[in-house]
Amino acid sequence: MNPEDKTISSADQSREFGAMGDLLRALQKEEMEQAETSPVKTLESSMTQNTIELIKEINETLKEIAQTQKSILEEIKTQAFSKKV
Numbered sequence: 001m002n003p004e005d006k007t008i009s010s011a012d013q014s015r016e017f018g019a020m021g022d023l024l025r026a027l028q029k030e031e032m033e034q035a036e037t038s039p040v041k042t043l044e045s046s047m048t049q050n051t052i053e054l055i056k057e058i059n060e061t062l063k064e065i066a067q068t069q070k071s072i073l074e075e076i077k078t079q080a081f082s083k084k085v
Contacts (some may be wrong), residue, residue, distance in 0.1 A: 017024070
């Protein structure tokens with residue numbers, strides 16, 4: 001038996017798997033194409049999500065600052081009113 005007889009060419013292998021082999025290759029090709037574009041989309045969506053989270057944090061901080069300023073102003077008004085009386 002020759003060693004050449006043991007090796008199966010890729011054309012022979014594809015015939016061996018038939019339609020399922022073709023389907024698997026098509027799916028693998030599609031998956032690889034998606035993998036090439038997905039990191040960009042994933043990065044963009046990740047950056048968008050991070051930006052949204054930062055905006056939410058900034059909004060909360062600004063609300064806290066406004067509430068603190070309001071409390072300080074009320075305290076100043078109360079002290080100023082009590083000194084006049």
